[in-house]
Amino acid sequence: MTIKEIAKLAGVSQATVSKIINNYDDVGAKTKERVLGIMEEHGYRPSYAAQSLVKKVTKVVGVIYAGKINANFNHPFFVDVMSMFKKTMGAEGYDLLFFSNEKFHKNNENYLARCQHYNVDGCIIIGGDEVEPSVYELDQSEIPCIGIDLPLSGKHSGYIMTDNAKISALAVEHFYLLGERNIAFIGGKKTSNISTERLHGFKEVMKTYGLPVKEDWIKHGDFFEESGFIAMNELLEQEECPEAVFAASDLMAMGAVRAIKESGRKIEDFAVIGCDDITASRYIDPPLTTVKQDKDKIGKMAAYVLKDMINNQIEQTSVRVEPELIIRESCSEKKRQLR
Amino acid sequence: MTIKEIAKLAGVSQATVSKIINNYDDVGAKTKERVLGIMEEHGYRPSYAAQSLVKKVTKVVGVIYAGKINANFNHPFFVDVMSMFKKTMGAEGYDLLFFSNEKFHKNNENYLARCQHYNVDGCIIIGGDEVEPSVYELDQSEIPCIGIDLPLSGKHSGYIMTDNAKISALAVEHFYLLGERNIAFIGGKKTSNISTERLHGFKEVMKTYGLPVKEDWIKHGDFFEESGFIAMNELLEQEECPEAVFAASDLMAMGAVRAIKESGRKIEDFAVIGCDDITASRYIDPPLTTVKQDKDKIGKMAAYVLKDMINNQIEQTSVRVEPELIIRESCSEKKRQLR
DNA sequence: CTGAAAGCGCTTACAG
DNA sequence: CTGAAAGCGCTTACAG
Numbered sequence A, B: 001m002t003i004k005e006i007a008k009l010a011g012v013s014q015a016t017v018s019k020i021i022n023n024y025d026d027v028g029a030k031t032k033e034r035v036l037g038i039m040e041e042h043g044y045r046p047s048y049a050a051q052s053l054v055k056k057v058t059k060v061v062g063v064i065y066a067g068k069i070n071a072n073f074n075h076p077f078f079v080d081v082m083s084m085f086k087k088t089m090g091a092e093g094y095d096l097l098f099f100s101n102e103k104f105h106k107n108n109e110n111y112l113a114r115c116q117h118y119n120v121d122g123c124i125i126i127g128g129d130e131v132e133p134s135v136y137e138l139d140q141s142e143i144p145c146i147g148i149d150l151p152l153s154g155k156h157s158g159y160i161m162t163d164n165a166k167i168s169a170l171a172v173e174h175f176y177l178l179g180e181r182n183i184a185f186i187g188g189k190k191t192s193n194i195s196t197e198r199l200h201g202f203k204e205v206m207k208t209y210g211l212p213v214k215e216d217w218i219k220h221g222d223f224f225e226e227s228g229f230i231a232m233n234e235l236l237e238q239e240e241c242p243e244a245v246f247a248a249s250d251l252m253a254m255g256a257v258r259a260i261k262e263s264g265r266k267i268e269d270f271a272v273i274g275c276d277d278i279t280a281s282r283y284i285d286p287p288l289t290t291v292k293q294d295k296d297k298i299g300k301m302a303a304y305v306l307k308d309m310i311n312n313q314i315e316q317t318s319v320r321v322e323p324e325l326i327i328r329e330s331c332s333e334k335k336r337q338l339r
Numbered sequence C, D: 001c002t003g004a005a006a007g008c009g010c011t012t013a014c015a016g
Helices: A003-010 A014-021 A029-042 A048-054 A076-091 A111-118 A133-139 A164-177 A193-208 A225-237 A250-262 A295-310 A333-338 B003-010 B014-021 B029-041 B048-054 B076-091 B111-118 B133-139 B164-177 B193-208 B225-237 B250-262 B295-310 B333-338
Strands: A060-066 A095-098 A122-127 A145-148 A157-162 A183-187 A218-220 A244-247 A271-276 A289-292 A318-321 A324-326 B060-066 B095-098 B122-127 B145-148 B157-162 B183-187 B218-220 B244-247 B271-276 B289-292 B318-321 B324-326
Touching: A003 A014, A003 A029, A014 A029, A048 B048, A060 A076, A060 A111, A060 A133, A076 A095, A076 A122, A076 A295, A111 A133, A122 A133, A122 A295, A133 A145, A145 A295, A157 A164, A157 A295, A164 A193, A164 A244, A164 A271, A164 A289, A164 A324, A183 A193, A183 A225, A183 A250, A218 A225, A225 A244, A225 A250, A244 A250, A250 A271, A295 A318, B003 B014, B003 B029, B014 B029, B060 B076, B060 B111, B060 B133, B076 B095, B076 B122, B076 B295, B111 B133, B122 B133, B122 B295, B133 B145, B145 B295, B157 B164, B157 B295, B164 B193, B164 B244, B164 B271, B164 B289, B164 B324, B183 B193, B183 B225, B183 B250, B218 B225, B225 B244, B225 B250, B244 B250, B250 B271, B295 B318
Parallel strands: A060 A095, A060 A122, A122 A145, A145 A157, A157 A318, A183 A218, A183 A244, A244 A271, A271 A289, B060 B095, B060 B122, B122 B145, B145 B157, B157 B318, B183 B218, B183 B244, B244 B271, B271 B289
Antiparallel strands: A095 B095, A289 A324, B289 B324
């Protein structure tokens, strides 16, 4: 079904049908009504390709998982953010194009070319570690971009991320109030932005409370469970072993808990705080105290900011979202009294 | 950058450039090389819209989360399936278009129109409960479709799902061998295909082993945690209370475990088996015995079958994937000996 | 081996 | 208020 057929059926020109589709106001009321009826009846919908070729607007937003690691489609943090993003953009009339084609360019990725190819209205970029240079080319282009956990600086870009320094502050403050003084930090890869910000925040707040920052008690994993397990084992082997551990992800915290248990030590003798508040953290033993990232807010914020940038309502907007401490048994007052 | 500009730069016609893009073999070797060089240099990529308008092929596959419930973007089972699907389709040169736009049609959803609008090469449909009729319209169309947990019957359709009867068989068999005789079943909504298949399988196998199927011990939740909690509480309140519970999802099994704990009973006195093997099931207390669905295989299989249907290599292909029993502490030999 | 030209399904000044 | 026509960036018979 094409616009031509609809026009013939209605006894009007293509131009008139087009004007009705695009809500021009210089069309006769009866004509409009009749044509609308015919369109409805035949379930007609203008072709994306033809429209996109002529207009600038496509109502499609590109989704990019950037970086080599830690930004997978099924990552427990990002998937919740994306879920809300999808929902919110959907309500605004957008569909989402996930870039997965690995044959797009033979050697190096070229995100800008890909966006131009599809003529997307805007882009959301999920930031992993070791982000490709091509991402910043896109960032600096005319195409509106919103970064998640990825600071973008382009004129038509913005980013949404949790206040990472605040995350560490909440964790250390909680430890401090429970009397913990020997605190270790397990971060992500050294190349990770997020991890670096959290480590930096950690060191700052430790100083604020006059607590010692021991380099031996700072470990780097990759945000996944196994790496937390390994890092904790290294900490346990040290002569002076910390009793409190702040891990920069729940998965690593879960790995740390497992390491403590498997070493034969009592988990009650350790205080562990994770980060993210993924679903699993509520169900593990002991339930994990964690610094929650407001995934819904991040996803929704990303959608609205991107939409407003696309419509030129705003430019260059970035938001730091407040984290929240969720106290469960892995590090709590109640537990402290048991020791 | 358009084909016209490339042609001018190379001193050839648009037609020649187009033939090179489309790998026609009637182009001079030197010409081809020169044009290729220029295209490379300028990072030129033909416009999706223009190509799609002329050709039939778009190298884009649509993704539909169908049904009102239980098929969300961040569903722990489907997200893993989709992750592998995305990866596999990506390696084959496809990008993925997720239908999220809620304004596409004012009242009723029309998936076929949407696919035609975007001119997608094929579609993957994730099946939830209470699937819209419009899905079956798409199913019966010319567009290749692959269903996940959704039996499709169209000439150009197929589906991939776990052998649900086998799932129940594995669970009941395991209970049987551990000496459990009082077995309850917690399923999803009655309108759920999957749940119905599992319940049916459950009843069949129970009969095979000569075990009693008590209607009071068959409960229906919605696959999420809270519903398992509620169902288990109902079971606990009964005069005769089952000691073994098979839940049709890990989340519901986790809810059941929570209900048992919060009721003040000892979790050691119950045997619980879940279904799916989501990530969290490994970390909860006690680690959950579950029937694993091979998510990677399902995702990969869906990708290859869909690709082959798109390329007319095959038609009407459906696969039942074998489940696997994963024994952990919530229901194991070791635990039985403790009782 | 190469290119001129029609056509894919739309939108948009422009003329009436 | 309505329509003829050019043009968006490609591909594909067809002629040479």
